[in-house]
Amino acid sequence: MLPSAESLEGKPVPQVAFKTRADDGWRDLSTDELFKGKTVVVFSLPGAYTPTCSSTHLPRYNELASVLRDNGVDDIVCFSVNDAFVMNEWKQGQDAGDITFVPDGNGDFARGMGMLVDKRDLGFGMRSWRYSMLVRDGVIEKMFIEPEREGDPFEVSDADTMLRHINPGARAPDPIVMFSKPGCPFCARAKAALTERGLRYTEISQDQKINTSVLRAVSGRMTWPQVFIGGHLVGGTDELLAHLEQANPAPAAA
Known part of the structure; x- marks a missing residue:
């Protein structure tokens, strides 16, 4: 059973060392580097290259990145239980330079959030449930967790919902x-x-x-x-x- 949004709000994000790749070398990226002293929008999804993630979830955050930043957001972070090679290639293929892609390869962050779910029926193994959150200085201020039901619901963790929460009067740019x-x-x-x-x-x-x-x-x-x-x-x-x-x-x- 997934935790409720209310049970997570007001709590710090999990402390994790993420295995990332840059300049053909490995680098550990800490939770503090991502969140400390910053206002960060996070969206987490089941997998790179999967249909909803590639066609809707990620592209809309990429489109609204500048608007979110204009409204006080320092960074927009995408988490997925995929390795660094996959996440780097996905970022390049999506032309998503305004998004920070973070590989949660072992699922440590998703597990710490209580969002690690069993997708073995699809051949995925353990993956993250779909959600988004607003984090200020490492503390979760607001959570949007997709309803816990069969399939891959996508109703509340989208970029427009997050933007409306941050600033109901903000106007999304025309594509x-x-x-x-x-x-x-x-x-x-x-x-x-x-x-x-x-x-x-x-x-x-x-x-x-x-x-x-x-x-x-x-x-x-x-x-x-x-x-x-x-x-x-x-x-x-x-x-x-x-x-x-x-x-x-x-x-x-x-």
Whole structure:
């Protein structure tokens, strides 16, 4: 039986030494290094590369990382009972540079949280139950634990729920998708404009087998780039710059 959220709130996180890999070498990462003197959002999930974890849980925390930081969060940490090699490859594949991936390979942290569960029926062995928490200076302030039932429920540990808890008035940014072409100077200008305003975007490049016919089918246009914000076509570079200047003016030069 899993512990209740209320029974964990107000308690310190478990003291664990995590076996991480950096620069082709092993390094022990302590609980204190992750949490001491910081405000940290944690989300823990059953496994890297699994469907809900890869398609929804992790990507949304990655999308909202900058908003969470704007609202007082120092770091966003993803735990999974996987080894360091798997976690490093998953991070790279998900383009999740704003998330700290921590391998709980032996399940010590999950066990200390009371969240280690038996997934041998799926061939997973022992894994973490899905949950999220807000930790301040090593003490759990708020827990969101998925309901204990069969399968892999995903209802309360999502990034939007955490953001609403931290700041109910915070506004999540609209998702931005850019269809681009390698070597295109207009694409470079568009990407630079988004980057200087701190706006995350997903790039779909021509070298990913997206040709002009696909671009026209999606956007109705044949020139690169084409940018969508919040599911709506903004257009090419000049249209994007005008949109950004109206909605999010560039910072003044020093």
